[in-house]
Amino acid sequence: MNGSRAGWMFAAPALIVIAVFFFLPVLAALGLSLTDFDIYAVADSDNLRFVGARNYLRLFETPLFWKALGNTALFVVVGVPLSIATSLGTALLLHTGVTRMKGVFRTALFAPVVTTVVAVAVIWKYIFHTRYGLLNYALGLVGVHPVDWLGDPRWAMPAIVLFAVWKNFGYNMVIFLAALQNIPEDLYEAARVDGAGSVQQFRFVTLSALAPTLLLVSILTMAGYFQLFAEPYVMTQGGPLQSTTSVLYFMYEEGFKWWNLGSASAVAFVLFLLMFAVTMLQFFVARRWSQP
Amino acid sequence: MSPAGTARSLACAAVIAGLAACAGSDETVLTLWAVGREGELVAQLTQEFEASHPGIRIDVQQLPWRGAHEKLLTSFVGEATPDLAQMGNTWIPEFAELGALAPLDRELAASPIVDQKDYFPGIWDTNVYKGHVYGVPWYVDTRILFYRRDLLARAGYDHPPRSWDEWLDMMRAIVKREGRDHYAALLPLNEFEQLLALGLQQDEPLLRDGGRRGNFRGAGFRHALSFYVGLFRDGLAPRVTNLQVANVYEEFARGWFAFYITGPWQIGEFKRRLPASLQGSWMTAPLPGPVGPGASSAGGASLVVFASSPHRQVAWQLIEFLSRPDVQRRFYTMSGNLPPRRTTWEGAPVADDVHAAAFKDQLERVKPTPKVPEWERIATELYVIGEQAAHGRLSLDAAAAELDARADRILEKRRWMLEREAAAR
Numbered sequence: 232m233n234g235s236r237a238g239w240m241f242a243a244p245a246l247i248v249i250a251v252f253f254f255l256p257v258l259a260a261l262g263l264s265l266t267d268f269d270i271y272a273v274a275d276s277d278n279l280r281f282v283g284a285r286n287y288l289r290l291f292e293t294p295l296f297w298k299a300l301g302n303t304a305l306f307v308v309v310g311v312p313l314s315i316a317t318s319l320g321t322a323l324l325l326h327t328g329v330t331r332m333k334g335v336f337r338t339a340l341f342a343p344v345v346t347t348v349v350a351v352a353v354i355w356k357y358i359f360h361t362r363y364g365l366l367n368y369a370l371g372l373v374g375v376h377p378v379d380w381l382g383d384p385r386w387a388m389p390a391i392v393l394f395a396v397w398k399n400f401g402y403n404m405v406i407f408l409a410a411l412q413n414i415p416e417d418l419y420e421a422a423r424v425d426g427a428g429s430v431q432q433f434r435f436v437t438l439s440a441l442a443p444t445l446l447l448v449s450i451l452t453m454a455g456y457f458q459l460f461a462e463p464y465v466m467t468q469g470g471p472l473q474s475t476t477s478v479l480y481f482m483y484e485e486g487f488k489w490w491n492l493g494s495a496s497a498v499a500f501v502l503f504l505l506m507f508a509v510t511m512l513q514f515f516v517a518r519r520w521s522q523p
Numbered sequence: 524m525s526p527a528g529t530a531r532s533l534a535c536a537a538v539i540a541g542l543a544a545c546a547g548s549d550e551t552v553l554t555l556w557a558v559g560r561e562g563e564l565v566a567q568l569t570q571e572f573e574a575s576h577p578g579i580r581i582d583v584q585q586l587p588w589r590g591a592h593e594k595l596l597t598s599f600v601g602e603a604t605p606d607l608a609q610m611g612n613t614w615i616p617e618f619a620e621l622g623a624l625a626p627l628d629r630e631l632a633a634s635p636i637v638d639q640k641d642y643f644p645g646i647w648d649t650n651v652y653k654g655h656v657y658g659v660p661w662y663v664d665t666r667i668l669f670y671r672r673d674l675l676a677r678a679g680y681d682h683p684p685r686s687w688d689e690w691l692d693m694m695r696a697i698v699k700r701e702g703r704d705h706y707a708a709l710l711p712l713n714e715f716e717q718l719l720a721l722g723l724q725q726d727e728p729l730l731r732d733g734g735r736r737g738n739f740r741g742a743g744f745r746h747a748l749s750f751y752v753g754l755f756r757d758g759l760a761p762r763v764t765n766l767q768v769a770n771v772y773e774e775f776a777r778g779w780f781a782f783y784i785t786g787p788w789q790i791g792e793f794k795r796r797l798p799a800s801l802q803g804s805w806m807t808a809p810l811p812g813p814v815g816p817g818a819s820s821a822g823g824a825s826l827v828v829f830a831s832s833p834h835r836q837v838a839w840q841l842i843e844f845l846s847r848p849d850v851q852r853r854f855y856t857m858s859g860n861l862p863p864r865r866t867t868w869e870g871a872p873v874a875d876d877v878h879a880a881a882f883k884d885q886l887e888r889v890k891p892t893p894k895v896p897e898w899e900r901i902a903t904e905l906y907v908i909g910e911q912a913a914h915g916r917l918s919l920d921a922a923a924a925e926l927d928a929r930a931d932r933i934l935e936k937r938r939w940m941l942e943r944e945a946a947a948r
Contacts (some may be wrong), residue, residue, distance in 0.1 A: 269894070271936060273600050274621045278940060289932075361769075379769070468589065472713065472764065487593050489900055 232441040257503070264496035273490070286497035293405040296498070298473055306395075306477065307456045314396045314452055315445070318403035323437075325404070326411045337408070341401040348398065356381070359466075374463060383469055384474040390460050391475055398462075399455065403448045410444040411437070446517045450510055457506050480503050502505050532767050551837055554582045554605035558591045558824070561609060561662075565845075565858045572844045579837055592899075599623045599829075605840065606832040609661060612649040612825045614705045617896035619652040620863075625828040625835055626655040632677040636843040641864045645821040645889035652894055657840050658825030660863035662854070665819045666720045666810065667885050671792065673804040674701070675782040683808030687750060690811045694759045697781050697874055706761045708754060708782035709771070713764035715906035716820060717784045720746035720810060722905075723890045724817040730930070734895040737930025740923045746813065748912065748919060762913055771794040775805075784810070786822075790878045791859045807881035809888070821889035823863065861886075897933045904929045 264286055271278040291297050321340055329336055335362030343351065358365045359380035367377040380390040418436050427435065438445075459477040463469055469476035469484070476484075478498065557565045562585030569581040584605065586594055592614060598604045599621060604874060610618065617626050631637060637659055639647055650658040670946060684690035694707030710717040722729055725743030730736065754760040761780070768774055775783060775799050783789075793805060810817045826845060828838045851867040854860060861873075861882055868874060868883050874905060885930045892898050904926060912922035 267936060269936065270596065270617070270621065271839065280939070474597075487597070490596060 260496045260499050263493055264500050266493045267491075268493040268496075270490040282493070286494045287501070288290045290494065290501065295473060295476065296478075296481060299478045301478045302388060302473075302475060303459060303477045303479075306392060306459050307453060308391045309389075310395055310456050311449065311452050313392065314400050314456070315403060317396055317400040317446060318448070319407055319441075321400065322404045322407035322411060325408060337405075340404060343398050344401040348461040348463055351398065352394070352462070356466060359390055361385075382471055384472040387467055387471055388477045391459075391466065394466070395456070395459070395462050397453070403452060405439070406444060406448055410441055441519060442517075444514065450513055453509060453513070454506055457502065457509075460485055474507060526694075550578055550580055551834055552580045552582055552734070553607070553834055553837055553841060554584065555804045555841070556584050556586055556595070556605045556608040558586045558609050558611075559588045561824070561858060561860070562586065564854070565609075567857065568845060568850060568854065569841070571605055571850075576840065579840075581841065600777040602831065604829040604831050606834050607826060607828045607838040609824050610658065610827045612646070612658065612660065613823070613892055613898060615825065615827065616652050616894040616898070618827070619655070619657045620896050623830060624657040625830045625832065626657060627659065627782075627828065627839070628656055630835075630839045631659075631815055634839075634843060637846050641866050643821075643863060643865070643886040643889065645818075645885065645891060646823060646863050649821050649823075649891040650825050658740055658827040659846055661824050661826050662858075662860035663846060663863045663882075663886060663888050663889075664786055664822035664824075664861070665882065665885055666786055666822075667819060667881055668808045668810060669775075669783045669789060670806060670808060671775070671778065671781040672802055672806050674778055682805070684811040686811050686815050687813050687817075691759075692742075694754075694782070695757075696757060701781075703776060703779065708732055708784070709760045709763075709768070709774075709780040710751070710760050710784055711765040712753065712762060713906060715902050715909065716786075718747070718751050718909045719892065719902060720784065720817075720819045720826040721751055723820055723892070724812045728769050728893065729851050730893040730895065730934075733762050733941070734893055735934060735941065737901070737934070739926035739930065744926075745919065745923055748909075748923060750813075751909065752912050752919060752922075756915065764910075770794055776801050786881070787861045787882055788859065790876070793878075807878050809881050809885040816884075816888060818888045818890045819885050821891045868893070895934065895937060897937060900933050901930050 265281060265283060266272075267280050267282050267286070269278075325333060325337055325340075328343065357363070361367060361377050361379045361382065364380070366380065378386050380386050414437065418440070419432055422432050422436050458479050460479040460483065463475040463477060463480050464483070467475045469480050479502065482495050482498040482502070485498060486492050529774070555565070555569065556562075562583065568585045569583055573579060573581060592611070595604075595608065595610065595614070595618070599618070604623065631639065640934065642660055643663065646660045646663050650656055650660060668683060674697055674863070675681075675683070675693060678693060678700045680693050680696070682694050697707045698705060714760055722744050725747055727738060727741045727743030729738055729744060731738040731741070739748075755762050765771070771783070771793065774780065775793075790807070797805065810819045813819065826842045828835055828842070832838055845854075846864070848862075848864060848867040851862040851864065852870075853874060855867070855873055861879060864866060874880060892902070908922050908926050908929070911917045912919065917925065
């Protein structure tokens, strides 16, 4: 009894912080999403109505919401594997391939993570520029016609994916590096004694040892990529033709452009449930995968 | 008070006794939020105001156009509004409804400088909400025709169109003359302004029942929508957005289209970007209407004073200064923004610009958009549905019905509030 009270006491500071900064806001958002809080309600609180599930029902009738959901799904489905593959690839290179100046490379590859999105977005806007951009110049050298990266509805999302992957892969790379350094050398030695080639070593030693890390990284990355906002906000403002409007960008417009905080909260809540469901799915798959 | 503070106050007192201004507490600081390039330019004018009004300092803060509306709203919610601001005139009903703006009727009645009768009536009207004036027009914006005189002449016409029928004849003649891969008019599908202008040309309002419901199924708007959609269906206008036209000036010079419905800032752009050989061949004209010269939208920016400002009198003095015809002429020279007063248009430099003249003609026939806070949002639906109708994905009936459905949904809260108000009475 005493022991459990002491345990609660030790956990209390963290629990209070989680309650105040997580559970309360989530509950407040849920409450707000059941009202029609808008600019009229800001002016006079008598103008606030309880509307039940109407915000949600309307949301599902809004074509732009579905479009935003589709855009976000595309971003997650293409961006997350690409980002993890890039992180793992660079981590392996740094771990085994590079022997000299490892620190310099590690720092350089991690640098995009710590720079601000707005500053690097300006640079990437130049890189993506149709006429003067570095990317189109490079493509021109191999005979590819210039692509209007940020102005063409077909290419804007791939451009955003490219930018986001470049911006974020360094973070996961560092996690992978730490995990790679923890794999005992004996395992590789044993594999070699058993006659495993480098591909088999990677498949059966490296990947197996990295499985828990891969799960962690995929959950973190997916959670981050679902919340796509800053990149389209800075580079395309959701355009062209709403092709880079993400769920969060849609929520931002609903909440702060039109000041419909009620329906914006409903969007936030739907996104929260969606991410929760996908994370649960990942856990489920990981458990199945790890059980022989 | 700290010794340093005391010393400064004493120094201030001494200076005030001898001279006029002093950087102490006697100075009135007026915060002005200005948007876009105007924010840069207005500082030159406010300096002059400061020089002639000792004891007043203007703190000009610049907002980007993108985000200006959000920032103004947020400042109101956060009780951090400036003293006065430049505001898109279609936002005035929204901010007036919220009680964010100070009515200016009293100042106006006593003002020797701001004379309502000198302003273009449609532009002035955008600043009136529920019988009170909440802003003074600063510069105007509307949509008119930019056209190629040489292409029109080649098709056999020596004057711009005056009515829709005449315009259609000209467009058909141009397409016939110039051949395949050429169009007569450019109405970018990602802009609502063109369809809005055509809709405003009708006698019927765009919203009905006192702004409670959409009136897009009404005969007036349907007429406009059918004209608009017909341009695309008959191959007179390309089904493109602005983003798909790589360089609109190059295409205009190439003769890809002969008419372009756009706004006053393009005068400067056309002069800068069209080749010298074409400079004599383009001209501007007022919008043709269903029968004879038509209306267009009354856009532009106004100067407004916020209700929470403790310096309303001083703010009004600044508005009067910026409304003086001589100051407005200078502002025109700096920015190319068209002035809202008829007096300002008389004499150089505004009267000397041949391309601006059509705007003056049009400004006598501009109409404000419906004065409901929700209008901005309804207008964005206008281009979403307009684009689908132009692509033929929605029939006329379906497009009009969908617009009404969306407008009615957006106006639902307004209806509820008006009904409650009526019930309370």
